Amino acid sequence: MLDDFSHQIRLSKKTLRNKSKDYILNFKKIEKFIKKEIREIDELKKSSKEIIPEINFNKLNKPQLNIIDAIHRRGCVIIRDVFEDNKINNLNLELEAYIEKNGYFEDQKKKADLDKYFSDLKSAKPQIYGLYWSKPQIEIRHSEEMAKVKKWLNNIWNFKNNEYKVFDPNKELSYADRVRRREPGDDTLGLSPHCDAGSVERWTDSNYQEIYKDIFSDNFKKYEPFNAKFRDRTIEFESPAVAHVFRTFQGWTALTEQGPNDGTLQLIPIAKAMAYVLTRALQDDVAEDELCGSKLGRALSVNNDYHSLLLKGLISIPKMKPGDTVWWHPDVIHAVEDKHLGKNYSNVVYVGATPYCKKNLDYIIKQSKKFLEGKSPPDFAAEDYEINYKGRVKLEDLSLLAKKQLALEDWN
Numbered sequence: 001m002l003d004d005f006s007h008q009i010r011l012s013k014k015t016l017r018n019k020s021k022d023y024i025l026n027f028k029k030i031e032k033f034i035k036k037e038i039r040e041i042d043e044l045k046k047s048s049k050e051i052i053p054e055i056n057f058n059k060l061n062k063p064q065l066n067i068i069d070a071i072h073r074r075g076c077v078i079i080r081d082v083f084e085d086n087k088i089n090n091l092n093l094e095l096e097a098y099i100e101k102n103g104y105f106e107d108q109k110k111k112a113d114l115d116k117y118f119s120d121l122k123s124a125k126p127q128i129y130g131l132y133w134s135k136p137q138i139e140i141r142h143s144e145e146m147a148k149v150k151k152w153l154n155n156i157w158n159f160k161n162n163e164y165k166v167f168d169p170n171k172e173l174s175y176a177d178r179v180r181r182r183e184p185g186d187d188t189l190g191l192s193p194h195c196d197a198g199s200v201e202r203w204t205d206s207n208y209q210e211i212y213k214d215i216f217s218d219n220f221k222k223y224e225p226f227n228a229k230f231r232d233r234t235i236e237f238e239s240p241a242v243a244h245v246f247r248t249f250q251g252w253t254a255l256t257e258q259g260p261n262d263g264t265l266q267l268i269p270i271a272k273a274m275a276y277v278l279t280r281a282l283q284d285d286v287a288e289d290e291l292c293g294s295k296l297g298r299a300l301s302v303n304n305d306y307h308s309l310l311l312k313g314l315i316s317i318p319k320m321k322p323g324d325t326v327w328w329h330p331d332v333i334h335a336v337e338d339k340h341l342g343k344n345y346s347n348v349v350y351v352g353a354t355p356y357c358k359k360n361l362d363y364i365i366k367q368s369k370k371f372l373e374g375k376s377p378p379d380f381a382a383e384d385y386e387i388n389y390k391g392r393v394k395l396e397d398l399s400l401l402a403k404k405q406l407a408l409e410d411w412n
Contacts, residue, residue, distance in 0.1 A: 005200075005296055006289035012204045017282055019216040026218050027279040031309065033220070037270045038313045051315060052269055052326075054078045057145065060152045071156055072226055075271030075329035082145050082253065083323035091136035092255040092322070092347055095179065098134045102389040111383045127189040130383040132176040133371060138393045140253050140349050141174050142402035150353040153249045153327060159228045159355070166228040167246070171356035173364045174405035175245050176377045180252075182263045182346040189263065190338030192303070193314060195274070196250065197243040197330050198236050199300035200291055202278060207233040215275045225271040225331055232357045239297030240381045245360045247352040250334075251327035255347035259319035263340025264348075267328055268302075268313045274331040280306055302333050327353070356411065364407045371406060 017023045044051045053070035055063060057079055071077045099105075108130070131137070140146060154169035182189055202208045209216070210230040214223040228248075236242045258264045277300070281291045292306035302310060316337060317326055328334055340346055354360050367377045372395060374387040386392045395408065403409035 008204055009200065009291060010288050012209075013282055013288065016203065016209070016216045019213075020218050022218075023279065023282050024284070026216075026220070027276075027283055030215075030220055030275045030279055034270065034273065034276050034309060034313075037272075038309070041269065041313050041315065045315065050318075052076050052078055052267065052317060054080060056080045057082045057149070060148065063152075068156060073271055074269040075225060075273075075332040076267050076269050077153075077249075077327050078317070078320070079149055079325045079327065080321070081323055082149055082325050083140070083143075085322050088253075088255055088322035091139060095134055095136040095255070095347075095349075096181075098136070098389070098391050099129065099131070099181075102385075102391070104129065104131070104385060107385050111385070127180060127182045127186055129179040129181060130376060130380065130385055131179050132377055132380075133374060133386050133389075133392050134179075135391060135393055135397075137176075137179065137349050138398070138402065141176070141351055142399060142405055144401065146253075146351065147172055147401060147405075149325065150249075150355075153353045154355045157226045157228050157248055158224065161227075161229045163229075166232050167248075167355040167357035167360075169355055171411050172405055173245075173354045173356055173360045173407065174402070175243075175247065175352045175354040175360075175364070176367060176371070177350035177352065178380070179350070180346070180348045182340050184340055184343055184345065186263055187339045189336060189340075191336040192301070193266075193268065193307075193311060193333050193335040194302060195277075195300040195331060195333055197245075197247065198234060199242075199294040199298055200296055201234065201236055202274075202300065203281065203291060205235055207231075207235065212274070212278055215278055220272075220275055223272065223275060225274070225329060232359045234359075237297050240379065242297060242299075243352075243379055245352075245354050245363045245379075246357065247330050247354050249327040249353040250330060250350075251325055251352060252348040252350045254320040254322055254324045254326075255349060256345050257319070257321055258342070258344075258346040258348075260316035261337065261339075262342035262344075262346045263337050264320075264346050265317045265326060266314050266335040266337060267317065268310055268333040269315065270310075270313055271329055271332065273310055273313070273333055276310055277302060277307065277333075325351070361407060364405075368406045368408055 207230045293301040375384045
């Protein structure tokens, strides 16, 4: 399998180089653009000015054009005050009680080897929890507030083209994800810079090649990260480390106050940074069967050996309050700080924007079968902690909106 895939990588790199009149010059032009973006990020950082665009939840109905332009450029946004502090504080306590009363810590020790991403954590307690169907998670994911946020985010994209409508921005499906509860002093959860939803596929899959066509064919200036065409048709390899849905944005909701040095999110706020990653792998100093460290079935690696320039743009998100949310484009490089140097827990519920399209619907139908059984969703390790958990959300507990988002009721 690996030998066959090495051959596929060689063929793909040859094909992609041939799309350019001069793949080395093409990369140098992209590199020049990235250097300019990073200089500006540095200047903003030194002057303590806003780098990641921000908007308040109550302003979503009448956003200023400059916020949309800023999101298109930075590939990320913070939406403040989506939920009230008191509500989130109560949900955080409720989630903690759900974990403790169901004996999650004992279960986790028995099944730790099933999660290939987080099983090596040395902390006495896990920092990422393989839970999906608790009431607090469901309440946040399927709330009217979250539906409004995700509808707004979906509409930032160009979802129509001459051939077909890629997705319906006003109908949202719900991708179940986990919880982070990172305790003060933890130094085990740091995640190196990466992108989810496909790694080597971004070079080898024909639909990904179409998405990035302008990048490979010397038309980088024409490339639009928020053009959804072909993103609903990509094919990812089967792996519990890869998302098999198209998310317009990945994101999370803060359950606790957190910010720089609290062991939380870092971003490279350049929407077009993927162009650098893709064309860097085509350069002559990279082995013909290598893609700068990216591996089959893993997240897309961004590392010092090949991407040191990009990593200069890595920043920590600003201070977040309970009820604030942060969102980033699926091509935006992100990481988690190596150490939690703060004094309080750094807790989040992961939530993605997953608009209605066939690719997403196919996955959500599979996911909903797991929900009904209390099992882990298809994209994650089959730990299945919640089958017999008290307080797990069941079909009769769902709102009509939640049932639609889980493909358990027809949107029409």
